[in-house]
Each structure stands twice: as structure tokens, then as C-alpha cells.
Amino acid sequence: MRIGGLASGIDTESIIKDLMKAEKIPLDKVTQKKQYFEWQLNDYRTANRDLKDFSTKLFDNMILSKNFNAKNVTVSDPNAVSINAKGNTENFSGTIEVKELAKNATLQSDKDNKILEKKPSSTKLSDLNASENDWSISISAPGSEETVNLTFTKDKTIGDVLKEINEKTGVRAFYDENTGRIGVSAKESGTKNAGVGKDIVISGTFADTVGLSGVDAINGANAEFTYNGLTLTRSSNTFELDGMEITLKAKTDKPVTFNATTDTDKVFDNIKGFVDDYNKMIEDLNKKIREPKYRNYQPLSTEQKADMKENEIKLWEEKAMSGTLRNNPEITSMLSAMRTALSAEVKTGNGEKISLSQIGITTSKNYLDHGKLVIDETKLKEAITKNPQDIQKLFGQDVKEGETDKTAGIARLLRKEVDATQGVIQKKAGKIGDSNKAFTLGRTLDDMNKQIDRFQDKMKMVESRYWKQFNAMENAIQRANAQSANLMNALGGGA
Secondary structure, three states: OOOOOOOOOOOHHHHHHHHHHHHOHHHHHHHHHHHHHHHHHHHHHHHHHHHHHHHHHHHHHHHOHHHHOOEEEEEOOOOOEEEEEOOOOOOEEEEEEEEEOOEEEEEEOOOOOHHHHOOOOOOEHHHHOOOOOEEEEEEEOOOOOOOEEEEEEOOOEHHHHHHHHHHHOOEEEEEEOOOOEEEEEEEEEOOOOOOOOOOOEEEOHHHHHHOOOOOOOEOOEOEEEEEOOEEEEEOOOEEEEOOEEEEEOOOOOOOEEEEEEEOHHHHHHHHHHHHHHHHHHHHHHHHHHOOOOOOOOOOOOHHHHHOOOHHHHHHHHHHHOOOOOOOOHHHHHHHHHHHHHHOOOEEOOOOOEEOOHHHOEEEOOOHHHOOOEEEOHHHHHHHHHHOHHHHHHHHHOOOOOOOOOOOOOHHHHHHHHHHHHHHHHHHHHOOOOOOHHHOHHHHHHHHHHHHHHHHHHHHHHHHHHHHHHHHHHHHHHHHHHHHHHHHHHHOOOOO
16 A cells, blocks of 8 residues: 655645556557457457358258258048158159058967066066076067077076067067067068068077977068059058158058149248348348448446446447448458349259249349348249249259359359358457467457556556655655754754
8 A cells, every 4th residue: 555645745646646547548549459359359250150050041941952842742542641752853643552561570479488477577587497597589580681699697587688689689579467478579560581481580598488489470561552553562661762752551442642743832931031031141241341430439448437327338339339340341242242143044954044033033122222132922933833943953053063054053152152251251250269379350369468468567667666756756855854844943943
């Protein structure tokens, strides 16, 4: 604690505080500049997150063709057959007649084991035969290329054995307390023997003891059906065929008809989502690059905030934070390149060209919208109904190396510009978790931190010097006062 002015009566502390305010002006300027760069860094990263989100949506919703292949499928007998389109790009129709459903092979133990009437969880293998130390079972079933061999120690329970069989083999086994038998069914439907031999074959000491060895299994069956006049078989009742996922539910005595047409509403909603995302992104980015910069509103110091009300601080900082990305060259250039990409004409497979304007998507005529897209819903839905494949190419067509007769889809062109800008911004502003040394603004902030540390050390030295100077003055005044008092005493002034 320092106390000055005892001899001179001068408020030394206030004078030094005022002197230090003047000395601190360069430090305040650096601190303000650092705060501004931190705001700018945050705005860069926010913009980059928005760009990344948009790029991801472009890939997921506009480049992956499944969104453009949405179909409405109608089936004359949905209780017998269900159909989902799984990649068939064109509308289709046909017939299916189900002759046989796929079934799972099954097997049941051939003897009642009274000892098994106890709960499987408490019956040990040693309870079945105390003389056996090692127990085994071998199982062959549909879906398994090789026979699975398992071994158990005698302290294992029946429940343990059944659990391991279910986990490690191609069958599911359970114990029925009413019959005292073990039931087994193949996990996969269909037959691997086509009527010759057994689908499920079980052997081993455990199988011998509980009556599973040598039992004739009820073989599984493959699904048999006629698809558009072609007789086919499948091991499962659910399978993919000709770009469809088909599930057979029941036998039919006549063909079931089906018809698939483009789900216009779903494709429309997908494209509208793209337009909404694009418009939102360019609106946000245009606000940032056109945001006014208030040069008279610098970041506030701690001392300045202490003299202001909370609302005053908020209003001040809104202006101080404004314009951090004003006229940013990377974002400005990207927005211009994206508008150019939106006007591209994409060649389709038949040699014709298609553009956004042809399907009812145009640029707003209001200059204040800064290039937002506008949809003519009627025209777009008509285009979707007429040729969804060409619309998919318009957005997602890929151009491989060496192909000179094709144009990349608009979504790919936009994504290329967005990703390139992301890379440039990341070099400047990095991403969360990056070391400051990894990007330009981070290195600048590190330099400023070092500069601030040097200034603060200098401020301590200057303040110490001021105190020394004032203390020296106080000491000099004290000595002068003492000399004056002594002189007056000597001259009789004190009488």
C-alpha cells in the first residue's frame, strides 16, 4: 500500500493514476484491436459452420439420387405383397404371383427328459449325466457355410448352453417346460438342401443326451413367385429385385398388380428445401459483408464499462462488433461464383440441356434480395412429373475425369465453391480446437498477447518510476521543512 502527499499535501495517487491513463493509451489501443480480431474470428467461424452445413445438405439431399427417385407405389393386394422403391429411377408397373412363402427349418427333440422339467437356469449339465466332464454340440443350419462346434464344461446350466447356441450358431433354441422338449428353428428362412437331406443337423454329447441327434428336421422352404411372367425363388420373403424391395406376405391365387409413379410432392419438397437453405445462407452472408462499420465505436475497456449502464454497453458493442466481415473478398467472390453456377445449363443423357429456369426456378428481380431464388411451383411440379431423372442430373450429375461432353450438376458446382471458400476461411480463422499457431488470425492474436504482456510490464515500471519520483519530491520537501524549522528555531522564531 502506497500513501503519498504527507509532506506536500498533494494527492499523489490521483496524479499518478491520471499520468498512467495517458501512458496506457497505446495498451488500450492494442487491447481494443485484439478484441476486434476475436469478434472477427468468431464471425469467420460462424460463417464457416453455415457453409459446412449447406455443403452437407447439398450432398445428402441434392447429389444423392435417392431423394429424386421417391415413388408412390400402389399394390392391388397389400395383404399379400408390399413393395418399396429402392433406386428404380423410372416409373414402373408389373405383376407378382406368390406360389410359396419362404419358411424356416425347424427341429424338436424326440424324447421327454424328466430331469429337464427343472428350470433351465438351474439345471446343470452334470445333472443330466454326472460321468460326463466335457459336453459338445455341432450344428449345421441355413445361412452358415460351415458347421459350428461348441464345447461346455459340466458346471454350465441348460440355460447357459441354449444362450450360447443362440448367440453363436445359425439357429435359435428354447426349452418348453410343458413338453419337456427343446425346440430349434433356423434363424434364416429358406432351404439349403433343395429337398435332399436335412437343413438342420445337430450332433454331439449334449445333443445325444437331450434327444436332438438323429432327429429329422422339417426343412425350410424357399419363396416361389412369378414376377412379370418369370418364375423365381428366394430364400427370404423380403428381397430386392429390379430396384424394388419386395416383401411376400401370403400365397395368391391370381397375379397381384403393382404400379409406381414419381412422388412429385416429396421431390418438390426436397428441391424447395434446397432453395430455402440457399436463400437463408446468402441472406446471412450478404448481411455480414454489407454490415456497416462504425469506426467511432471501438471495443470498450474495463474502466469504460465500469462507468456505463448495462444497456449502454449492449448498444455500444452492437455497433463496435458490426462490420467485421464487411466487403470480405472470399465470401464476396464465392457469392458471385454461386450465382454464375446457378445459371449453368447441364447436358442430359439425350444430348439436350436443362437449367433451373426451365423447371421454374429463377433469380429474384428485387435487387435487395441479392440473388435469392424464386420457385414457380406449378412449373416445377410439372417438370418433376414429366422427367425427374433429368432434374436429378441438373442438380447432381457427376463429371468424371476425361468426360468432355457433360456438365457437372448445379449442386456439385455450388458445393465446389462452398468447400473452396471453407478452406480459405479455415486457413485464416481455423476451427474450434485448433492451436492459434495453425491459422493466420490465431498467430496475430498470439503476437498481440505478447505485445500486451510487454506493455503491462512496461506500465509497472513506469508506475514504479512515478512513485519513486514523487517519493523523492516528498523527501526533499520534508528535508526543506526540517531545515526551515531548524533555522527558525536558531533565529528565535520558536520563542
